[in-house]
Amino acid sequence: MAAIEILDLEKSYLVGFWRKRRKLALRPLRLTIEEGEVFGFLGPNGAGKTTTLKLLMGLVFPTAGTARILGMEMDDPRVKSQVGFLPEQPYFYDHLSARELLNYYGQLSGMPAKGRSARVEQMLARVGLSDSSGVQLRKFSKGMLQRVGLAQAILHDPKLVFLDEPMSGLDPMGRREVRDLIQQLRHEGKTVFFSTHILSDAEALCDRVGVIHQGELRGVGAVADLTSETQGKVEIIFCAQKVPTGLISLGAEARVSGDMVNAVLPEEQQDAALDVLRRECLKLISLMPVRSSLEEYYVQKLRTPEAQTESRKGVGV
């Protein structure tokens, strides 16, 4: 079953004081996320990622279109008890401690009193905040608040988790911990829909990604497919202090780094290049096909003219 079915969801705002004009924040968006999938929603700042998440969470209302979440209409009150949400740069009631805040959210989520406290402690431990659980949130750093945000999003054991820029404001260690947490959620069978503009995170975590730009979905693809495509080139790394002339004549783009040479050349020249290395008695370190990166896909989709994009056609991949 699809966890999320977005059916031509669209949002526009009226801007201007005297002469109101319509500003499109999200063009009709059609997208399906399967259950158990980790989906990355990529795009530059202001692309429409947060608007999409706010629409799905009922914080803003669509101009047109609808969505089905876990088989229910998006405005069905039952949906909220089965989803978790971490907003971008979350703010919380800073008069509360982390423990009090999670307990409050647990109450609002309808968690029974019996077992709620234990679950709160479990979540605090999971995000590494057990030692600061009694401290008021006004004394928390940005990274600690982000951890509280993650804890509240998964507190009530939701089937689907929406995370808006979950790595934002975190140091490398914090980012790694969030990545681990998302991996754990995947292993628990949760569906995770997260927005980010950090491509390495998306590449490491997502089953599929969607690229959105200027309020328009520019492309959707499986990360494994996107990064397994070869570009008809191979990369050869070998020990040498200069690039052999025979390799240059094969059209290799090479650079020397200490005692190593890194050369990229057309796939059909691979055997000839190996012959050159044998002739010169140079030690081969590695030979690999050059694969596409998510970054290349992302850049390509951002440069795609609007008229050719997939949201208009309503298909993925």
Add this chain to the structure above:
Amino acid sequence: MNVGGTNARIGYIAFNTFREAVRDRVLYNLIAFALLLSGAAILVGEISIDIERLVVVNLGLTAVSLFGVVIAIFIGIGLVSKEIDKRTLYTVLSRPVCRWEFVVGKFVGLTGTLVVNTLLMAIGVFLALHYVAHRFEMMDVWVLVALYFIVLQFLIVCALALFFSSFSTPLMSAVFTFALFVVGSLAEDLRGFARITHGVGGWLATAIAYLVPNFSALNVISQVAHGDAVSGRLMVYDSVYALLYSAMAISGAVLIFQRRNLK
């Protein structure tokens, strides 16, 4: 969503609002109130002859009313708008909480805060009364009724602040609410003026006189200061009036907030 769940959620939101007010030191106003009242009681004890009770009741209840109205306005205008600005609302509304439950919960929380504040101030008023009169009298019961009427005023002020803040900036909401409090405190005079005015002006004055909250009907401070009784009929009438007026203002706030995009 079941009714029990709704009541529970409203209760949780109300308690959190109360806890926030307490931790943000809103009840510190009690210190200023205590200083004012004890100073006044000592001064009155020194200079007044036979009117100590009148002065202490008048001063005490007026202070309770003004302190409460100021708190009601300045917290009321930020009840929802602050949550939108600080985005604390996002994680609340992403849970099984209806928007109307949130508004009502915030309203209940603030009125709860004001009730507690008023109860503590009431203790101060009675202590001051005992200090100047050296005993309690039967007519002091009417002071409690006047305090109840003051709480009814707070209900309306909170609801109005919440209503204005659902579509206006905090500053403008404060101005509108305070203006309505002042005009409403003169509502009886306005109704008298409307009765003697004719034509379009008369219609307009009548409309305004009956549209603004009638705070003057909820003010029995002078009456109880003189030891006069408050009729049971007035108590019922004012209770129903305050509840209906507050409910209307809260309904307006809910209607606006239900449609609002949280950008």
